[in-house]
Amino acid sequence: MINPRFVVKALGEKKNFFGNHPTFYALIKDSLGEGLPEGTVIEIEVTKPDGKKFNETIEIQKSDASFFNAVKELFG
Numbered sequence: 001m002i003n004p005r006f007v008v009k010a011l012g013e014k015k016n017f018f019g020n021h022p023t024f025y026a027l028i029k030d031s032l033g034e035g036l037p038e039g040t041v042i043e044i045e046v047t048k049p050d051g052k053k054f055n056e057t058i059e060i061q062k063s064d065a066s067f068f069n070a071v072k073e074l075f076g
Contacts, residue, residue, distance in 0.1 A: 032072040
């Protein structure tokens, strides 16, 4: 069960984060707004200040639709 306090806090932090990174917000909103059909590829790379990198590539499966619909509502 999700704690309602966490949701309220997360939504406030979302506003601050996207205020600091408006182009990232636009990327998320635009890509989710069009939907992410099966076969869509998402690539993420994170580089820490010490140069350590993490990356992942996923291909959207049909069963992922409900998760991305929930994310879309959160970022909408």
